[in-house]
Amino acid sequence: MTRPILKEIKMDFFSAIISALKMIVSLDPEIVQICFISIKVSLISTLLATCAGVPIGLMVGLNRFTGRRLVRTILNTLLALPTVVIGLFVYYLLSSQGVFGDFDLLYTQSAMVIGQFVLATPIIAALTVAAVEGIDPRVRLTALTLGANSRQVMTTIIAEKRYAIIAAIIAGFSRVFAEFGISMILGGNIKGITRNITTAIAFETGKGEFELAIALGIVLLIIAFGVNLLLQLIQKK
Amino acid sequence: MTRPILKEIKMDFFSAIISALKMIVSLDPEIVQICFISIKVSLISTLLATCAGVPIGLMVGLNRFTGRRLVRTILNTLLALPTVVIGLFVYYLLSSQGVFGDFDLLYTQSAMVIGQFVLATPIIAALTVAAVEGIDPRVRLTALTLGANSRQVMTTIIAEKRYAIIAAIIAGFSRVFAEFGISMILGGNIKGITRNITTAIAFETGKGEFELAIALGIVLLIIAFGVNLLLQLIQKK
Amino acid sequence: MNSEFIYQLTDVKKSYREKNILDIPDLKLRSGQIQIMVGPNGAGKTALLNILSFLEPPSTGQVQFLGQPVTYQNNDLADRRQQVTLVMQNHFLFSTTVFNNVAYGLRKKGLDPTIIKEKVMTGLALVNLSDFADRPAAQLSGGESKRVALARALVMEPSVLCLDEPTANIDRRHEESIENVIRQINQSKGVSVIMTTHDLNQAYRLGHQIFSLVNGRIVTTSMENVFSGELQETNGLKYLELKPGLKIYVDASHPGPIHICINPRYIILSREKFKSSARNVLTGPITNLAFQGNLVRITINVGVELTAFITKASLDELGLKLGEKITATFKTVSVLVP
Amino acid sequence: MNSEFIYQLTDVKKSYREKNILDIPDLKLRSGQIQIMVGPNGAGKTALLNILSFLEPPSTGQVQFLGQPVTYQNNDLADRRQQVTLVMQNHFLFSTTVFNNVAYGLRKKGLDPTIIKEKVMTGLALVNLSDFADRPAAQLSGGESKRVALARALVMEPSVLCLDEPTANIDRRHEESIENVIRQINQSKGVSVIMTTHDLNQAYRLGHQIFSLVNGRIVTTSMENVFSGELQETNGLKYLELKPGLKIYVDASHPGPIHICINPRYIILSREKFKSSARNVLTGPITNLAFQGNLVRITINVGVELTAFITKASLDELGLKLGEKITATFKTVSVLVP
Amino acid sequence: GESDRPTQRLKITTTTSVDNSGLLNILLPAFEKEVNYRVDVIAVGTGKALKLAKNGDIDAVIVHSPPLEEKFVADGFGINRRHIMSNDFFIIGPPDNPAKIEMADPAPDAFQKIARTKSLFLSRGDESGTHQKEKSIWLASPMNIGGQEARLEPKGKWYLECGQGMGATLIIANEKNAYCLVDRGTYFAYKKKLGLVILCRGDQRLLNPYSIIAVNPARYPEIKHETVIKLTDWLLSPKIQKMIGEYQQDGETLFDPANPERN
Ligand SMILES: Nc1ncnc2c1ncn2[C@@H]1O[C@H](COP(=O)(O)OP(=O)(O)OP(=O)(O)O)[C@@H](O)[C@H]1O
Numbered sequence A, B: 001m002t003r004p005i006l007k008e009i010k011m012d013f014f015s016a017i018i019s020a021l022k023m024i025v026s027l028d029p030e031i032v033q034i035c036f037i038s039i040k041v042s043l044i045s046t047l048l049a050t051c052a053g054v055p056i057g058l059m060v061g062l063n064r065f066t067g068r069r070l071v072r073t074i075l076n077t078l079l080a081l082p083t084v085v086i087g088l089f090v091y092y093l094l095s096s097q098g099v100f101g102d103f104d105l106l107y108t109q110s111a112m113v114i115g116q117f118v119l120a121t122p123i124i125a126a127l128t129v130a131a132v133e134g135i136d137p138r139v140r141l142t143a144l145t146l147g148a149n150s151r152q153v154m155t156t157i158i159a160e161k162r163y164a165i166i167a168a169i170i171a172g173f174s175r176v177f178a179e180f181g182i183s184m185i186l187g188g189n190i191k192g193i194t195r196n197i198t199t200a201i202a203f204e205t206g207k208g209e210f211e212l213a214i215a216l217g218i219v220l221l222i223i224a225f226g227v228n229l230l231l232q233l234i235q236k237k
Numbered sequence C, D: 001m002n003s004e005f006i007y008q009l010t011d012v013k014k015s016y017r018e019k020n021i022l023d024i025p026d027l028k029l030r031s032g033q034i035q036i037m038v039g040p041n042g043a044g045k046t047a048l049l050n051i052l053s054f055l056e057p058p059s060t061g062q063v064q065f066l067g068q069p070v071t072y073q074n075n076d077l078a079d080r081r082q083q084v085t086l087v088m089q090n091h092f093l094f095s096t097t098v099f100n101n102v103a104y105g106l107r108k109k110g111l112d113p114t115i116i117k118e119k120v121m122t123g124l125a126l127v128n129l130s131d132f133a134d135r136p137a138a139q140l141s142g143g144e145s146k147r148v149a150l151a152r153a154l155v156m157e158p159s160v161l162c163l164d165e166p167t168a169n170i171d172r173r174h175e176e177s178i179e180n181v182i183r184q185i186n187q188s189k190g191v192s193v194i195m196t197t198h199d200l201n202q203a204y205r206l207g208h209q210i211f212s213l214v215n216g217r218i219v220t221t222s223m224e225n226v227f228s229g230e231l232q233e234t235n236g237l238k239y240l241e242l243k244p245g246l247k248i249y250v251d252a253s254h255p256g257p258i259h260i261c262i263n264p265r266y267i268i269l270s271r272e273k274f275k276s277s278a279r280n281v282l283t284g285p286i287t288n289l290a291f292q293g294n295l296v297r298i299t300i301n302v303g304v305e306l307t308a309f310i311t312k313a314s315l316d317e318l319g320l321k322l323g324e325k326i327t328a329t330f331k332t333v334s335v336l337v338p
Numbered sequence E: 001g002e003s004d005r006p007t008q009r010l011k012i013t014t015t016t017s018v019d020n021s022g023l024l025n026i027l028l029p030a031f032e033k034e035v036n037y038r039v040d041v042i043a044v045g046t047g048k049a050l051k052l053a054k055n056g057d058i059d060a061v062i063v064h065s066p067p068l069e070e071k072f073v074a075d076g077f078g079i080n081r082r083h084i085m086s087n088d089f090f091i092i093g094p095p096d097n098p099a100k101i102e103m104a105d106p107a108p109d110a111f112q113k114i115a116r117t118k119s120l121f122l123s124r125g126d127e128s129g130t131h132q133k134e135k136s137i138w139l140a141s142p143m144n145i146g147g148q149e150a151r152l153e154p155k156g157k158w159y160l161e162c163g164q165g166m167g168a169t170l171i172i173a174n175e176k177n178a179y180c181l182v183d184r185g186t187y188f189a190y191k192k193k194l195g196l197v198i199l200c201r202g203d204q205r206l207l208n209p210y211s212i213i214a215v216n217p218a219r220y221p222e223i224k225h226e227t228v229i230k231l232t233d234w235l236l237s238p239k240i241q242k243m244i245g246e247y248q249q250d251g252e253t254l255f256d257p258a259n260p261e262r263n
């Protein structure tokens, strides 16, 4: 049971950055695994949340229906869902007594994905609403008069507001990538299976290994930076 | 020193909502205090973060300078700052050996405000960037040609993009209102002083009082809803 | 199926809040023609074009398109919108290149890329912007941008082309070439064109039919000689005083601010004043003489500019010259109050 | 301080990427006048107005404003912008009410609310939109919206008013009243007006001075008779073939697509063809006769419409009538190739 | 609110198990009044508690990990370590007890039975007091099943580490039907939710002693050392010790008073 890096690095605060870089360069298998789990789970949940959140956001942001303002307020309110509460809520659904107990999903990456999906969807939806709400009405009219059907009008609106919608998706990704409560409750921080960067950070913090925790936090930020760069490249194409 | 509500309510999952309403109606002094601390700390930190984040967002979103794309990517990356890492980082600053150790701020509401400020500022800034980046260039030109100075141009841009900027502020508020890591590390979950809704939820969860934790989560959402309604009223004026 | 008319509007009204901005009891538009709508700002021209291009439903009333009533259900509208393309007064270009803008509608149709490319380049050539294909749409001048919007509509080859002030912001040369394009697609491809303009000369040059909209109502007169003012009454005679001493007698019931139109065909020109039942008799010098189709358009400065149409034969008979004084006579009842 | 000229531009160039869109070696604009800039789409009119209203700096060259060189430092610009107001071609209204839009600049000046209210209502009255104060700006028709933008600039009472196609989208009545407003603030308040238009009649009606911009260069001729085409050469003679058989001989060196302008003052009209050194001799019927200030503007259809200016005396002498055939003669060197 | 309480404050950390029991909420108000101090209780794991103490950010710790405590004192960070109370650990597991451990088994033997049958075992794996205790039991020689040689290492798919607090660990163990080591207080707090039952208890090695340690005032002069000493003495006073022994939750005694011999 060796954890060469996690155990041996003891450093002072200002060398945390160096050790973070060391961690990345060293490619310590445990760190690599932890990062991989974080990235995989967060990307999948963000992807799913995008598929749900962007259409919801478009629907609420573009249509005028009664109760629209209420729906918007509810979406905004859901931004304040604490991860612990989402975690507990999904826990009840997935636990052996729960509705989906038969699938035995608790303490798996799938459970984390479900929880993070619940977390990210309202974020992406609410920010998509903000992005498209003030859109020039001529975008829709122009698309319609050039023969676009409803679906095509939507993709046109997305294309016009691509920067703001990608910002919404980035905000969603960042939130789930940095969240901790859901991963802890639904993943269980089980070593090698559901231990991701944030639960590892909490774990090291609990042990009093603050510097190591901060170094892991920097690793997380470096990865987030990489993902952002990637998104920006996609966006430019 | 009794905690009638915190201790006595034991309920099944589906009655959590009812107990949440009961909590609010009953105005149990401890619950009231916990909610008050949450609201007070989050509002102050959001206010400060708005004062910092909106100008930063406007600067980055509206000006074309070299390295702008990098700054934007960094802002987006900072969205992924885990609260635990912020907590630890600020802890080092405020700890008795830290730069600000003399102020003895650790485990006070001020410490929580500082941490939450660090959390919310990049959120508000990044979403403000997204809001103003695609702004019609004529807004700026029209303001300038009507004799507006730089500051007045900014307020005009804010007024034009008010919905998206308020959405940014709401996202910032929601994030700090629902966050837990900073409150825990910097506040210490001290009863009556720094115990807010999220640390109370974690506390009850730790004791196995899941239903109570969920009920508290619902209380949190109800408060968030109220704050959102309020913001909407301000926005409409 | 009666497709002599592309549109038949019955009792169509459009209102925003309480304000009624369109009120059209009956309007039939023939297919295969260039129909031109004129009228003052806020008359409802854009609102009517939005209804004709199925972007907005009327508040009440029925619209028939090619003999079929329009139900304003989603599928119905999608089909119809494929056949009608509108170039908005305040057009919008997507934030991409000129090429992609013009290709937009063709791509939504799912055409083959090589065909799209061909059509787009043909379209850009029509508006003289072949070199602009790769330019970002945001970097065009006002007129260039408008012409791209026109090309984008033209490549769609719709059955009906609605144009809301298509040559505003466009220079004279291109105005002419765009007029030619409009004429050409109307003649060679049988596209029905419905357009608005504030340039009456353009309307006469292009239109098979011209109709006017004033205060949301169709008026049958042309839009020459539209004046507005406060209705006044002295000795039972109702009139509008356009300038001190310049009165136009009208036959109107409701007092207050009104628009009036004087049909230039009903104005009689003579070298001398003559006694008649006509109450409006105004004199002034000729300031403009021009051919207008088979007619001659004569502008007389009677304090305001008054336009009259006469035949070429009358022109020769009267031997009118620029600068000559002449008298215009018309009856109270030929002053239209919409 | 020499304030005879509001602007003096020296060697001003503006380029986007590598493309040079303005190239003005020397331009002086007199103060207190109405100066009108005409030119084809993409000529650089809007780009020049943006420089004159200090919204964009030139790429190179010097701009003097009221005799002072403009440094393009922030403070400098803020001061100057207070004195110059621009109404953009593609104007923008803030998403608030009409009143707030018109009040915008006054509020930024920090004026008293009652004064603001007064000025705004006066401004709205000028453009005939007094009833529209409380309407959201988004709910206006195209022309109404443009008029609000005009009112918003007028209430600022600037020293210089730049107007980029102020009457595009505006109906004839209001066009006239806006022209009157422009004339009036120029005369009574001495405001210098610099405006663009594609309507040459308007330019002649309003302008103290008219100058043309073609391909980013100032040309001294008027914008009547602008043609474009491919320069061709046969037997050493260079010409533009506007239509089959309709050639205009020019004196140009660089081949390829060019614009040409023929100054209508240099066109000689005669009933008969006469022998001369002038190489361009074209014949056709008169299609339009009109007064233009002290001159008479005559349009002849020689295959394209050609405009000539003659004096009233010549008109009487020649006794020209609508429809008559007449010959236009002009020299190769009087065809300007900017 | 904050205002009507003394502004002088004493900051102590305690383990979550003590905080969750509610014991200090009952005890401390009397002390606060007596010394006119506000006592801020910060609940964190043993590792983090000692770290905060090392940094001088708190005045005293209440922890339960003798080896770490000894090291902490030996390194000069803390002084005046006093045993104030104890409770004990249980080995719990699924009722069908696949490893066939018995109530009276010595703890190391029970663990070895689990290892041998490769029954699922969930470790906290977080270097907490409980985890330290668990590791020491894995290292101890079993008595009835072979000797030192026969000792199996906790390794393999059956041995899971969750790195979480006691409560969360219990919940996971319950979902997974795994064995685990749990302290008395947390077990009773969660008992109603659990299908797991106590399978082994009573071994001396399962004793769980809590101590209070003052942060060394020589290192951090700003520490409120005098008050910490007062608190320590007060906690060890007969009246308070009696209260500790009598404190109950849901009908279960949670702590035993201090063993005077240890101090
Ligand atoms: N969304 C709206 N809400 C309320 N009123 C509106 C709205 N849109 C237009 N109007 C009003 O309806 C009337 C007709 O507008 P419309 O745009 O059809 O005029 P128009 O004939 O196109 O004028 P223009 O020549 O200025 O373009 C105007 O008075 C306008 O103010």
Ligand SMILES: Nc1ncnc2c1ncn2[C@@H]1O[C@H](COP(=O)(O)OP(=O)(O)OP(=O)(O)O)[C@@H](O)[C@H]1O
Residues within 6 Å of the ligand: C138, C139, C140, C141, C142, C143, C144, C169, C171, D016, D017, D021, D039, D040, D041, D042, D043, D044, D045, D046, D047, D048, D089
């Ligand atoms: N941001 C830009 N980047 C590159 N080219 C530009 C940009 N803006 C304008 N142009 C080009 O500069 C030229 C001059 O543009 P400008 O808008 O000044 O023309 P204009 O004379 O106002 O024409 P119009 O009559 O159509 O309004 C045009 O060819 C235009 O395509």
Ligand SMILES: [Mg+2]
Residues within 6 Å of the ligand: C045, C046, C047, C089, C164, D141, D142, D143
């Ligand atoms: Mg219109």
Ligand SMILES: [Mg+2]
Residues within 6 Å of the ligand: C141, C142, C143, D045, D046, D047, D089, D164
């Ligand atoms: Mg322009």
